[in-house]
Amino acid sequence: MAGAQGSDPTGEAPPVIAVVGPTGSGKSDLAVSLALELDGEVINADSMQFYRGMDIGTAKITDAERRGVRHHLLDILDVTEEASVSAFQHQARAVVADIHSRGKRAIVAGGSGLYVRAALDVLEFPGTDPDIRRRLEAELEAAGPAPLRERLEAADPVSAARLGDARRIIRALEVFELTGRPFSSFMPERKYFQPAVQIGLEVDRELLRERLAQRVHAMVERGLLEEVRRLDAAGLRHGKTASRALGYAQFLRVLDGVSSVAQATDETILATRQFARRQLTWFRADPRVHWLDWRDSDLMNKAAALCGTPPDPPLA
Incomplete structure (x- = not known):
């Protein structure tokens, strides 16, 4: 039985919901469960899931796993395109406004910390200048990073x-x-752009380590190498963002003959575990996150209660 609709009798939009935490902790599944319970739609905030065709290696949620819930900002870029936090901010906020205008709940889900903050927080992004960028890249090529x-x-x-x-x-x-301003001056305070609630998944780190290893092995068995081979033909290694994705960078070296599948698998497991630690550090630094045990049998109900719209009681 679905919970209350996202509309508010006062006319004010309900808080944006964000489900955050390390990779492999179950964010996508909880976001779908909340969407079903609260009449919501999910907005992807995993920067590597923007890419069409990067499905196995990003653990992109499948149509079956979406359980009929509408998902936004998946499969919006080719692998040769560069992901932009600034562009995502505009897209995500437009999607949130659209979802709320239809009386539904907006649920941001993903582990890319800066993208989550871009969607939720007052965050100013300075512009870009391709000429300056090219000149600096040429300097890097000529003299290395030290100067x-x-x-x-x-x-x-x-x-x-x-x-x-x-x-x-x-x-x-x-x-x-x-701009004449130091890049550090653009770092924001922790201030929401509009009302929001963040739900973090608290994990058992040793169990997560094992789960991540199992997940990478499953990706390999499902055809990760073949996916990388197909995307390589589509220009993967020329994409500044996509080519660095976990698993894809490692398995490109298999295609180049410098690594074995076993080596690439081990390297991907290590890199994924390191990434999960960095994600935990990032989200732990935000005191606004409400942490819930990822293995709690009542996880969804506790999460729904935090969202300002408690679920309907179970049928007798």
Whole structure:
């Protein structure tokens, strides 16, 4: 029996719901259950699930697993396109407004922390300049990352201390040249753009480690290598974002003959576990997240109660 509709007699939209946590913790399943209970629709906030054809390696929710619930912002990019947090922010907020206008609940689900914040929080994104970007990338190619890092340390020591990879250093320098402001000045306070509630899935870390290993092995058995081979033909390795996805980067090396399937599987398991730890660190830093035990037999009812619309009582 479905719970109360998302409309509010006062005319105000209900809070946006976000289901967050590490990869493999069951976010997609809980989001679908909440959508069925609260008459909602799900908005994807996993940046790698934007890509068409990246299904096995991203554990993208299948049509059967969606159980009839409408999902948004899945399969919206080709693998050669670059994902943009700024573009996602505009898309996600437009989808939230549409869902609420139809009296339904908007449920954001995903483990890409910055994308979740882009959907929920007051968050300003500086523009881009392709000419500046190309020049900085040429400098990186010619001299390596050290000179760029030194320049960033002088202009924006806060960002220099936070950012590790060359791509992010280039972005920080681009923003500084474009705006005259340090990239770190654009980091937001934890302030919701509109009312929201975040539900985090609390995991047993050792059980999660085992689950992630089993999941990667299952992906390989389902045809991950063949999926990577097909996407490689479609330009995967030329995509700045998609080519770095967990599993895809590792299995591209199998296609290149530099890794075996067994090696790529082990590397993917390790990288996935490391990613899950980073996700937990990210979401744990947000005091607004309500944490629930991922294995609680009453998980869905407890989550629904947090959303401001309790489910109907069970039938006698």
